[in-house]
Amino acid sequence: MLYLAASCIALLFGPLFYRYFSSGSGLQKGLDGFIFVSLGGLVLIHILPELLEHGGFVTLLFVILGLWGPTASERIFHRYSEITHNITLSLGIIGLLLHTITDGGAMVLSQQQGNSPLLALGVILHRLPVGLAIWWLLKPQVGARWAGIVLVAMMGLTAVGYFAGEQLLHQLSIENTVYLQAFVTGSILHVVLHQPHGEHTTDKQGKYQYQAGIGSLLGLGLLAILLLMDTGSQAHEHHEHSHGVEQFVSWLLTISPVLLLSYLFATLRFKLGLQPQHQNLGLRWLQRLAGPEALIITLALLGPWFALYQIIGLAVIAGLLTWNKTSLTDPHLQLPESAWRFGFAHLVDRSAPWIILSLILANLIGHPSVPLENPALQVLILLLVFIPMRFCNLGAAILALALFYSGWNQVAVAFSLLAAPVINIAQLKLMTWKQGLMLGGVLVSAFIVADLIPLTSDYVLVLPESINILGLAIISLLFGASLLRLGPRKFLSRMVTNLKPEHHHDHKQSHGHSHHHH
Incomplete structure (x- = not known):
């Protein structure tokens, strides 16, 4: 009963915090940052891998439908965009309400013999x-x-889940409602991404990004606590192939020191x-x-081959692109004078969102319950990911690495290394058909080579745990500083400008985003 009461009180903090935070625009931006990071992170790192475990690959399709369906229908039915948005909002709320029943059940489970009380604390x-x-x-x-x-309904449903016993929980279990939950999860992500009432606070100069950054860091802190608890409760269950939080944390630990070395390089x-504005097109x-700093990640963690x-391949x-005089999309603007600022601020701002995205993506599409053994299918899925987005070279190397760790075929890993920084709509628009076909020919030849020659190697850098932890701490500080400088929405804007069509709720809130794609 104590857990039940605590979970209901936790919900009531929402209106209290909101009342305090919405008194000023800066505080409201902080609140936006907090929800953007904590709720978005919770969905991507915690809820989605769990849904994938039960529903397999089809789950991702339902998530994408929930995420992009409302945007697509708003573009088709301009006149009814408000209705569409309200339906999406309602779906998201219904999903959260359904989720509270399972929360109630989870708290009962945590009190049973052999289960960790951390589960209840996490809830x-x-x-x-x-x-x-809400x-x-x-x-x-x-x-x-x-x-x-809605909040009272959530409390009531938590109590229902807590007292209803296993019969109701079985009816509403993940196995029975996995696709509905996936669709609703996409709806929640849509609502979080599209900031539903941005028009109330115009922030054209971006003067509240610092507050938004602080809010997002607090959200990250809460997320870290939740994920560590989740790892603790999973340790009790001895997952053979835990592809959720533990996997994510272990990747972060492995990658961090080498990433620092890359920034230093x-x-x-x-x-x-x-430098990015070098006169020579080939060097650009x-x-x-x-980079060439991306090669350090490949050499250290994937091996010399x-x-x-x-x-x-990249040479x-x-x-080819230099010979064709193909210009680059998204040139570096406003380069700092100091080399240190370039490596540890400018480059961090440009690469951090891609590195985080790469890890989350690999954690989802590399999930063991997503059966993508066929190399051609793996390459096709990656192609669908790369075309709308403009990966940076560090993000591409991290994605390749994470997919390799997930047991993907070396052809798909090689595809990530070569194609991610160049195969995207923004760059392809700057090429003629002939140039595009030549690039395609080079990539196909490279994949045939990757299929014929074994590229795996035992010469992979393994660092002591203490170095990994120190590396992760420093990388967290660098990424945190970047979040503070930009605020969470601008931090992710390089990806979102490619992904997110102009949304009717966002017109007055452009944050001064640059229109080039990253």
């Missing part, structure tokens, strides 16, 4: 962003009364004159495709 803590999000989404749209009714090459292409393959692609 209680994740109600904080949920309660806040109020943040509903109060500006339908007023305090309806928002209050980027600082050094900037100092020596190899080399920087775009390889993958690195050699990447060097030769051929750079040569």
Whole structure:
């Protein structure tokens, strides 16, 4: 009963926090940052892998439908966009209501013999962003009364889940409602991404990004606590192939020190004159495709054969694009004078969102319950990911690495290394058909080579745990500083500008985003 009461009280913090935070625009931006990161992160790292485990690959299709369906229908039916948005909002709320029943059940389970009480604590803590999000989404749209009714309903349903016993829980179990939950999860992501009442606070100068950054760091802190608890409770269950939180944390630990080395290398090459605005087009292409700091990640963590393959492949692609005089999309604007600022601020701002996205993507599409053994199918899925987005070279290397760790075929890993930084709509628009076909020919030849020659190697850098933890701490500080500088929406805007069509709720809130694609 104590857990039940605590989980209901946690929901009530939502209106209290909201009332305090919505008094000023800066605080409201902080609240936006907190919900954006905590709720978005909870869905991507915690809820989605669990849904995938039960529903397999089809789950992702339902999530995409929930995420992009409302945007597509708003574009088709301009006149009814408000109705569409309200339906999406309602779906998201219904999904959160359904989820509360399983929360109630989870708290009962946590009290059973052999189960960890951390599970109940995790449920209680994740109600904080949920309660806040309900109020943040509903109060500006339908007023305090309806928002209050939804919160009371959530408390009632938590109690139902807590007392109803296993019969009802079985009916509403993940196995029985996995696709509905996946669709609703997509709806929640849609609502979080599209900030439903952005028009109330215009922030054209981006002067509240610092507050948004602080809010997002607090959201990250809460997310970290929840994920660590989840890892603790999973440790009790001894998952054979835990592909959720533990996997994510272990990847972060492995990658962090090498990533620091890459940023250091980027600082050094900037100092020596190899800069993004170099006169030589070939050298500009080399920087775009390889860095060359991305090669350090490949060499250290995938081994020398993958690195050699990447060097030769990218050199051929750079040569072809230089010979064709193909210009680069998204040039670096406003370069800092200091090499240190370039390596550890400018480059972090540009690469951090892609690195995080790459890890989340690999954690989802590399999931063991997503059966994609066929290399051609793996490459096709990656192609669908790369075309709308403009990966940076560090993000591409991290994605390749994470897919390799997930047991994907080396052809798909090689495809990520070569194609991710160059196969995207923004870049392809700057090429003629002939140039595009030549690039396609080079890539196909490279995949045939990757299929014929074994690229795996035992010469992979393994660092002591203490170095990994220190590396992760420093990377967290660098990424945190980037979040503070930009605020969460601008931090992700390079990806979202490619993904997110102009949304009718966002017109007055452009944050001064640059229109180039990253």
